[in-house]
Amino acid sequence: MVEYQIDNIAVPARVGQSEVRGEIGGRMEKFFNCRVRFAEARETVYREAESAFLNPADDASGVVGLWQGEFWGKWMISAVGVCEYFQDADLREFIRTGAMRLLELQREDGYIGSYRDPLNVLPADTVASQALMGWPCNWNWNIWCRKYTLWGLLEAYRLLEDERILTGAARFADQLIDMLHSHGIDIAATGTFCGLPSCSILKPMLMLYRYTAERRYLDFALEIAAVWERPGAPCPGLIGNALSGRPLAEWYDDPKWAKAYEMMSCLEGLLELYRVTGEPRYFNAVDGIRELLRNFEYNELFSVGFNDQFYGCAGNLNAITEPCDVIHWMRLNYELFLLTGELKYMDDFEAAFYNAFLAGVYRDGSWGARGVRSSGRHFTVHEQAGFRYNHCCVNNMPRGFINMVQAAVMGESGGIRVNLYIDGSYQVPVGDGTACVDISGDYLGSGEVLLQVAAPRGLQLRLRIPGRCAGVEVACRGIVRRAAGGTWCEVELPAGPQTLRLRFEHQVEIRCVSAPAAFPDQEAVAVSRWCCRFSKTGSLPVDRMQTGEKYLLVRGPLLLARSKFIGSTEDEMFHSGSLAGRADRCQLEEVSPFTDSLAEFEAEFSSGEQARLRTRVCDFASAGNADLADCNFFSIFF
Numbered sequence: 001m002v003e004y005q006i007d008n009i010a011v012p013a014r015v016g017q018s019e020v021r022g023e024i025g026g027r028m029e030k031f032f033n034c035r036v037r038f039a040e041a042r043e044t045v046y047r048e049a050e051s052a053f054l055n056p057a058d059d060a061s062g063v064v065g066l067w068q069g070e071f072w073g074k075w076m077i078s079a080v081g082v083c084e085y086f087q088d089a090d091l092r093e094f095i096r097t098g099a100m101r102l103l104e105l106q107r108e109d110g111y112i113g114s115y116r117d118p119l120n121v122l123p124a125d126t127v128a129s130q131a132l133m134g135w136p137c138n139w140n141w142n143i144w145c146r147k148y149t150l151w152g153l154l155e156a157y158r159l160l161e162d163e164r165i166l167t168g169a170a171r172f173a174d175q176l177i178d179m180l181h182s183h184g185i186d187i188a189a190t191g192t193f194c195g196l197p198s199c200s201i202l203k204p205m206l207m208l209y210r211y212t213a214e215r216r217y218l219d220f221a222l223e224i225a226a227v228w229e230r231p232g233a234p235c236p237g238l239i240g241n242a243l244s245g246r247p248l249a250e251w252y253d254d255p256k257w258a259k260a261y262e263m264m265s266c267l268e269g270l271l272e273l274y275r276v277t278g279e280p281r282y283f284n285a286v287d288g289i290r291e292l293l294r295n296f297e298y299n300e301l302f303s304v305g306f307n308d309q310f311y312g313c314a315g316n317l318n319a320i321t322e323p324c325d326v327i328h329w330m331r332l333n334y335e336l337f338l339l340t341g342e343l344k345y346m347d348d349f350e351a352a353f354y355n356a357f358l359a360g361v362y363r364d365g366s367w368g369a370r371g372v373r374s375s376g377r378h379f380t381v382h383e384q385a386g387f388r389y390n391h392c393c394v395n396n397m398p399r400g401f402i403n404m405v406q407a408a409v410m411g412e413s414g415g416i417r418v419n420l421y422i423d424g425s426y427q428v429p430v431g432d433g434t435a436c437v438d439i440s441g442d443y444l445g446s447g448e449v450l451l452q453v454a455a456p457r458g459l460q461l462r463l464r465i466p467g468r469c470a471g472v473e474v475a476c477r478g479i480v481r482r483a484a485g486g487t488w489c490e491v492e493l494p495a496g497p498q499t500l501r502l503r504f505e506h507q508v509e510i511r512c513v514s515a516p517a518a519f520p521d522q523e524a525v526a527v528s529r530w531c532c533r534f535s536k537t538g539s540l541p542v543d544r545m546q547t548g549e550k551y552l553l554v555r556g557p558l559l560l561a562r563s564k565f566i567g568s569t570e571d572e573m574f575h576s577g578s579l580a581g582r583a584d585r586c587q588l589e590e591v592s593p594f595t596d597s598l599a600e601f602e603a604e605f606s607s608g609e610q611a612r613l614r615t616r617v618c619d620f621a622s623a624g625n626a627d628l629a630d631c632n633f634f635s636i637f638f
Contacts, residue, residue, distance in 0.1 A: 002210040005278030008338040010417060012406035013426040014434075016084045020405060021440075022423035023598055027358070028401045030365030036075070036082045036398060042094055045389045049075050050098070052114040053105050057386065058145065059115045063128045065140035069114025071390035072102065073148025078398035080155040085402065092159065099156040102149075103168040110175035112149055115142045118179060121190040121198070143190055144197035144262070146176060151204040154211065166211055173208055176201075177220050188227040193259040194236045199224045200262055202269030206276055221273055225282065228266075238266060239281065242288035247296035249312040260297075260305035264328035271335045283339070290332060294348070300374055300513065300552060300636065301359070301620070302351035302559065304329050307371055307379075307529040317515035318530045318545045319374040323360035323393035326352050326372070327400045334403055337419075341412070343486065346419045347467045349407060353420075354444075354557045354598070357400050358621035360393065363596060367627060368394045371532060375546060375573075375635035377628040379538040409437045415460035417488075421449045421502075430459055444558060444599040444619070445590045447472075447504035454497045463489040463502070468556050470505040506556030508586050510605070514549045540631050544574075550637040551579045551605075553617065555588060558599060563623035563634035565595045566616050573635040579605055583612045597622040605638070613638065 020028055035041050052058070052068035059065050076098065083091040102112060111118045121143055126136035153169040156162075180187055188195035202224045209217035225239070233240030235252045249255040267286045274282035297304040297313050303321035306313040313319070330352045337345040359378065360369040370393055371379030384391045408420040411428035416435055421443035427436050433456040441449035453461060465472050469485035476491055476498065483489035485507070491500065519527050519542060532539045553560040562568035583605035593600040597618040605613040615638075623634035 002213050002276070004275040006275045006283075006339070008275075009341050010338050010410040010412045011429050012338070013409045013428050015081065015402060015405050016087050017427035017434075018085070018405050018408075018425060020401075020408075020422060020424040023596065024358075024404075024422055025424060027361060027363070027365070031361055031401070032082045032085070032398060034365040035394065036079050037086070037088065037091060046075055046079075046094075046098065048387055048389045049395075050101065052145075052387075053102060053112060056114045056116045058113075058141065059117060059120050061132060063132050064124045064137055065115065065120065065142055066385040067141035067145055067392070068385045068387055068390075069145030070141065070148045070392065071387065071395055073145075073150070073152030074392070074395035075390070076152030077148075077155045078395060078402075080159045081402035082398055083159060085405065095156050096160055096162065099153060099160070099162075099165050099168075102153070103165070106168055106171065107175075110171035110173075112146075112172055113142065114145050118142075118175070119183065121180075121185065123190075123192055139192050141191060141197060143176070143187065143201060146172070147198075147201035147204060150201065150208070154204055154207045157211070169208060170212055170214070173205065173217065177216065186227070187224060193262055194257045195227070196236060196259055196262040196266055199227060200265035200269060202266060203272050206269065206272045209276070218276065221269070221276075225270065225273055228270075228285075229281075236263070238263070238270070238289065239285040242285035242292075245292075247312050248289070248292060248310045249296070255311050256309060258310035260308050260310055261322060261324040261328055263310070264325070264332050267332055268328070268335060271339065275339075286332075287336065290336065293329075300559070301356040301372060302348070302354075303356040303372075306525070307532070309529070311525060311529075315513070316526065317374075317513050317547075317550060318526065320371045320379065320530050320532075321356050322371055323357065323369055323400075324396055326356040326360065327393075327396050327403075330357065330400060330403055334407055337407070338410075341417070343464055343467070343488065346407065346464055347486075350420055350466065350557050351468075353400070353404055355559045355620050357397075358598075359623070359625055361397055361625060362627060363622075363625050367391075368397050369625075370535075370538065373530070373540075373624075375637060376540050376544045376631050377538075377633050378624055379532050379535070380627045381535060381538055408439075411435070412462075415462060416453070416455070417462045417464065418451065419464045421504075430455060431457070433457065435459065441502075443504065444556065447502075447506055447556075449502040449504065451500040451502065452497065453493060453500070455493065455495060458492070458494045461491045461493050461500075463491065463500075465489055466504075466557060468507050468509075468554070470507050472505065473503045475501040504556070508588060509554045510583055510586055511552040511554060512549060512582070513552060515545075515547050517547050519545060519547075544631055546635075546637055549578050551583070552636055553586060553603065553638060555601070559620040559636060560601070560603070560617040561620040561623035561634050561636045562615060562617055562638075564630070565623065565634075566597065566600060566618050567594060568616065568634075570632045572615065573637075574632055579613055579638045583607050588617075591616070593618070595622070 049071035123138040129137040157165040191198035228238035299319040303326040307320045308322040333345040333349040369378040370381040409426035410417045435455035438452040467486040588601040600618045
């Protein structure tokens with residue numbers, strides 16, 4: 001294994017020695033079982049994903065290229081994480097069998113793919129696709145699919161340490177590199193969206209380099225990075241524009257180039273290149289773009305983007321975010337936190353996880369959203385690229401849960417960081433030993449949390465106090481201390497079992513947002529992308545878009561909402577107008593939930609001595625997390 005030039009300052013919790021409990025643990029286990037572990041998941045979901053290589057059809061139209069080939073790799077990456085979490089021996093052998101079955105399909109030159117023609121990597125002809133699809137589509141996802149196949153194989157190798165899998169993965173990568181070089185094809189000119197999907201193969205290429213120490217994989221990764229700092233910063237210009245201070249939507253004439261999920265996948269690869277080479281401009285570029293996203297693309301659901309693209313979305317009243325975008329926004333902040341330990345990254349990870357991510361994971365565990373909306377119902381799609389049981393966002397969702405486990409508690413030089421207060425037991429490396437942190441309580445409700453720490457030696461415990469928290473009281477060994485929000489509370493612990501009691505004071509914020517009084521242009525991005533008129537299912541009529549002045553309610557990390565799950569009526573959610581008058585405060589009283597919510601409250605908005613509104617609310621993630629036919633089911637607006 002090639003060593004990093006730049007090491008992480010924190011070490012994630014050991015997935016296979018950790019257990020998440022409570023409502024979140026229940027949702028996580030249900031989703032893992034339905035999508036990965038149970039027989040139907042293996043024999044229906046997985047087999048369909050595998051069929052993309054048995055009967056390649058992504059280029060069957062002869063014009064537009066599809067993406068059936070991505071699903072096997074996504075399922076495999078998720079399955080490896082799930083296998084580690086449960087220490088599931090049967091799943092482990094299923095993964096081995098699956099990897100070997102795929103390698104049996106490898107051609108003599110090393111190619112494995114869902115495109116019959118390996119050389120079909122250039123964007124589709126838009127004139128021909130106009131006639132075929134009714135719009136000038138340039139889709140070609142060939143190398144994007146190979147990226148996930150390579151990554152899936154490498155994850156299987158990491159789990160199994162079977163050299164046959166690594167050898168097959170290397171032959172697969174070699175074929176791609178040799179093909180592009182021998183035909184003089186610039187990888188940035190392949191695929192779609194200015195080459196972003198294709199170039200995101202950067203991350204697994206670097207994984208392969210570290211496993212094999214073969215310089216050609218690092219050289220190929222450097223070729224990709226060089227694309228983003230060419231003179232004059234031609235699109236996408238990720239490195240050249242990163243520190244410009246300009247919103248991504250203004251970098252080039254057509255903002256549709258900025259595909260959110262795929263771009264953030266490239267940023268994850270750039271951070272890996274920084275670790276491998278030690279070159280600071282790669283880190284600076286990623287951190288610079290992250291700040292631009294935070295400033296100009298951060299939406300009301302604590303994610304980034306507007307239905308999978310960066311349009312300058314901050315402040316949009318009607319928000320919609322793709323779960324793949326949420327997951328990769330979480331991953332981007334997670335990776336930056338590993339490198340820096342800066343609290344702001346974990347604040348954004350937490351908010352994205354509790355809100356937009358969990359809102360997209362449907363409560364029955366069998367499916368998830370394609371777009372998480374701010375009101376009405378979420379955007380659900382049951383068929384994608386000709387498949388019924390696989391979906392890009394749904395296949396990615398286990399990775400979001402696994403990232404949460406890794407992020408909750410981390411080891412570091414001389415101590416432990418507790419980052420998330422999610423019920424569970426987490427084991428982390430500390431020096432040459434292991435420490436266990438058990439978390440229980442009611443973090444989202446009363447704010448009371450019990451930590452039980454067992455370590456083989458004395459250590460420093462760092463507790464993240466979220467920026468959306470007024471402060472916390474920490475009681476340990478008879479001493480009570482107070483820490484402000486947005487800081488680390490540091491506690492020196494001796495060896496042996498220790499108990500800490502925390503009481504968080506979550507801030508309550510009433511936020512005023514507004515939108516035009518009407519949407520005269522029915523085809524405007526704000527309308528078509530939110531209503532999802534391009535889809536046969538999951539769309540909403542334009543009159544469900546909110547207009548005028550509205551209020552949002554946020555408590556700690558939670559965006560709150562009203563929902564038919566908790567008894568809210570359509571009239572109070574959609575027809576009673578905005579909150580009367582400018583309420584200056586809201587009192588929240590925690591109540592027992594009507595349904596499977598993370599938290600429910602009775603809310604009273606008031607101004608001075610006058611009550612403006614009394615209503616029941618729940619966490620946004622639980623307000624509409626189902627495949628709903630009802631277009632008026634939930635709303636975050638007051």
